[in-house]
Amino acid sequence: MNERSYLVGLVAPGTDFSVSSALQQREADRHELRYLCRHLGAARDFGTLLDECRVFGFSGLGMAASAGRPTDALDGLSRAAARTGTVTTVVYDTDGRATGHDAGMSAFTDAFARNLPDAPLSRVVQVGATGAGVSAAHALAERGVEHLTLVDPDPQRATALAEAVNRHAPGRPATGRGTEDLDRHLGEADGLVDALPGAAGSDRLVRMLAAGLRGDLWVCDLGHRPGDTSLLRAARALGCPVLRSGSLLVHAAAHTFHLVTGRPAHTSHMLGDFADLTAAPAAHS
Structure with a gap:
């Protein structure tokens, strides 16, 4: 052509x-x-x-x-x-x-800078360690997150992603965890990234995330869906700064x-x- x-x-x-x-x-x-x-x-x-x-x-x-x-x-x-x-x-x-x-890593970096330019990056929790979550985790580390907690129903998968991120990031900011202490991690976080796949098995975790929202917590959804998710609707109702999947x-x-x-x-x-x-x-x- x-x-x-x-x-x-x-x-x-x-x-x-x-x-x-x-x-x-x-x-x-x-x-x-x-x-x-x-x-x-x-x-x-x-x-x-x-x-x-x-x-x-x-x-x-x-x-x-x-x-x-x-x-x-x-x-x-x-x-x-x-x-x-x-x-x-x-x-x-x-x-x-x-x-x-x-392109997902660059897209996350640019969308984050446009929508959440002043978002605090001391402690960030990302739930989901596959698909678009892989690119997001690397982008967050490159952006300067001090403590990145990667949570996944499969702790070994979360740990593997954390190790991959730390191979490229100064200060080794990432740690991998299972879901058992998710409430505590959310309570300490400045921001939340939902990188869960759109599967029925994720419903319980999404409800846990919604229950842990606070008005001072920024929230990002990686679903790449045109409309808002239930988590983003709950976040907007609390006044959370959000990065929409769109x-x-x-x-x-x-x-x-x-x-x-x-x-x-x-x-x-x-x-x-x-x-x-x-x-x-x-x-x-």
């Missing part, structure tokens, strides 16, 4: 990337680029998928946070992807080489667009697009 025309595959089950696709296509219109997004469904064998998309001339791929995806199938990794082991964006160069990027979705789409095209994304315009795309039908009447 020429430099003003891009074909991007979105790898996710169902229609998870419908909003992200629309955001990227609207941004491409502002740059007067032809930018086609094609939904490829849930990932098949990753190496086979990369080869097929290379043959069909794809410029890049966007996918859900993928810690554990076989990165050896790629020709290279960005610094962030090598650090986190997470690939959310693949970019093909003119020779067909596929490089994996972790902001993360917008910044992730902006980073994917930039990686694929090399053009700077106008994030402020994309936030307006997001509000328009997710507004109730009555708002357009």
